Amino acid sequence: MTAILTYHHVAPVPPVGNERRGLYVAPDFFAAQMAWLARRGYHVATLDEVRADLLGSERLPRKSVAITFDDGWADNYAHAFPVLQQYGFPATIFITAGKIGDSPADAGASPSTQRHLNPAEIAEMAAAGIEFGSHTREHVRLAEVAPEQCERELVESKRILEQVVGGPIGWLSYPHGSFSREVIQAAIRARYVGAVSTIRDNRATYAQLYFLPRVMIMPDTTLLRFRYYLSPWYHWIHAFKNRRRWGMYRK
Ligand SMILES: [Zn+2]
Numbered sequence: 001m002t003a004i005l006t007y008h009h010v011a012p013v014p015p016v017g018n019e020r021r022g023l024y025v026a027p028d029f030f031a032a033q034m035a036w037l038a039r040r041g042y043h044v045a046t047l048d049e050v051r052a053d054l055l056g057s058e059r060l061p062r063k064s065v066a067i068t069f070d071d072g073w074a075d076n077y078a079h080a081f082p083v084l085q086q087y088g089f090p091a092t093i094f095i096t097a098g099k100i101g102d103s104p105a106d107a108g109a110s111p112s113t114q115r116h117l118n119p120a121e122i123a124e125m126a127a128a129g130i131e132f133g134s135h136t137r138e139h140v141r142l143a144e145v146a147p148e149q150c151e152r153e154l155v156e157s158k159r160i161l162e163q164v165v166g167g168p169i170g171w172l173s174y175p176h177g178s179f180s181r182e183v184i185q186a187a188i189r190a191r192y193v194g195a196v197s198t199i200r201d202n203r204a205t206y207a208q209l210y211f212l213p214r215v216m217i218m219p220d221t222t223l224l225r226f227r228y229y230l231s232p233w234y235h236w237i238h239a240f241k242n243r244r245r246w247g248m249y250r251k
Helices: 027-039 048-056 075-085 119-127 147-165 181-189 221-231 234-244
Strands: 004-008 043-045 064-071 090-095 131-134 172-173 194-202 214-215
Touching: 004 048, 004 194, 027 075, 027 221, 043 048, 048 064, 048 194, 048 214, 064 075, 075 119, 090 119, 119 131, 119 147, 131 147, 147 181, 181 194, 214 234, 221 234
Parallel strands: 004 064, 004 214, 043 064, 064 090, 090 131, 131 172, 172 194, 194 214
Antiparallel strands: none
């Protein structure tokens, strides 16, 4: 059982009422969560290791997690990267390839939360063992755009990122969790080895390789709740909800 954790911003949390608040985790909360994983003897796996485990070619320890970040915010470099380095934890950052180095006017409070990672930051982290995946080129809802646009988003983001990172991009994260059977087929054609979704669960089967469930870490995720997120209880509750909500979900 390998829980795949989802983070977005790691930065000071905006005040209650800010519509983007749910996407933030405070740097001290993030540091405490990583320290907890280290203290409890968790193995932090790469997504390739998770895949190998699902395929049966490798066996991960029972206490394993994988760490992912969506959107590629510059605060990941400022606040998460040093902590990951401290513990030697691998992680995968899913980048919106068309927004590298961008500064959207409406995003967050501090300078590093207002812009996306730039090529220099991505290259430095890649050299230090952080992995990168595609979060498409323009952050589109893949299941809702024309098939040709979906294909372009998957192929071009992969090409752009492979150039910036200087290595292969194997993994995909669906913006807004939007995917379908057709999107999965397009991802396979574009040679992604797997994809993560916004379905909530802390374990997966091989049948879910292109819509792996994750656990979203929120600004109010205390260590007590973090521990629950990694527990069998979280799985049982969400397995029940998911069977009703997701037609293609298999146990
Ligand atoms: Zn996103």
